[in-house]
Amino acid sequence: MADFVLVAGARLGAWAWDEVVPYLRAAGHGAHALTLSGLADKRGAPAGQQTHVQDVVDEVERQGLRDVVLVGHSYSGIPVGQAAERIGERLTRVVFVDSAVPADGESFVSAWPDGGATVKASIAENGGSWPLVTAAHFDGHGLTDEQIARIVGGSTPHPGATLTEPAVLARSLAELPATYILCLLAEAEPGEDVTKLLTSEHWRLVEMNTGHWPMFSQPRELADILLDAAGE
Numbered sequence: 001m002a003d004f005v006l007v008a009g010a011r012l013g014a015w016a017w018d019e020v021v022p023y024l025r026a027a028g029h030g031a032h033a034l035t036l037s038g039l040a041d042k043r044g045a046p047a048g049q050q051t052h053v054q055d056v057v058d059e060v061e062r063q064g065l066r067d068v069v070l071v072g073h074s075y076s077g078i079p080v081g082q083a084a085e086r087i088g089e090r091l092t093r094v095v096f097v098d099s100a101v102p103a104d105g106e107s108f109v110s111a112w113p114d115g116g117a118t119v120k121a122s123i124a125e126n127g128g129s130w131p132l133v134t135a136a137h138f139d140g141h142g143l144t145d146e147q148i149a150r151i152v153g154g155s156t157p158h159p160g161a162t163l164t165e166p167a168v169l170a171r172s173l174a175e176l177p178a179t180y181i182l183c184l185l186a187e188a189e190p191g192e193d194v195t196k197l198l199t200s201e202h203w204r205l206v207e208m209n210t211g212h213w214p215m216f217s218q219p220r221e222l223a224d225i226l227l228d229a230a231g232e
Helices: 021-026 049-063 074-086 115-127 145-154 191-197 219-230
Strands: 003-007 030-034 068-073 091-097 178-183 203-208
Touching: 003 049, 003 074, 021 030, 021 219, 030 049, 049 074, 068 074, 068 219, 074 091, 091 219, 178 191, 178 219, 203 219
Parallel strands: 003 030, 003 068, 068 091, 091 178, 178 203
Antiparallel strands: none
16 A cells, blocks of 8 residues: 655645545555645744755655655645655655646746746745735636635745755656646646656656646545556
């Protein structure tokens, strides 16, 4: 049986996986939803990008997990992708859920059209944190009003340094066994960096007909994909 370590994207915590975890455990697997430093119940803890990488590695080591499937959503693909190579033989697969992927020496905002200038300015204006977004940000992603209210209500400002500090990779992500989940209501096709990685024999693409937050909009369907990934 696999041990899933689930990490949600910016502004979210372990609670974001509440509807996915039961399906994984019902199938006999371990499921460990992780809150990164500075978010949710860990709000206020200082955090840079490497702090978040270490959060993931520490969870694996502290729990003594083996046959690990690391799951990173949105922003969290950046720390999860780095942690995946650092846990060595413990890794079974890494799953990127409509996420960014790390590139050595590049930050989360490096690939943004303005090089992240807008995000950096927002962080500077908000005391070092990426501020919350309004409910309108979630429109068009297959979410009900109740689901949007839950996301907005549970979100916390995101530690800004985690978005602007560079990733550190010892080798290409293409060498890792990986599944990329593309949420079609968010983007019709993967970005250039992911498209290149998908040419690797170790990577595969799965599409979901939902928006950027499938753990809320389609938790059972997402769980089924994760279970399939664990069996590969």
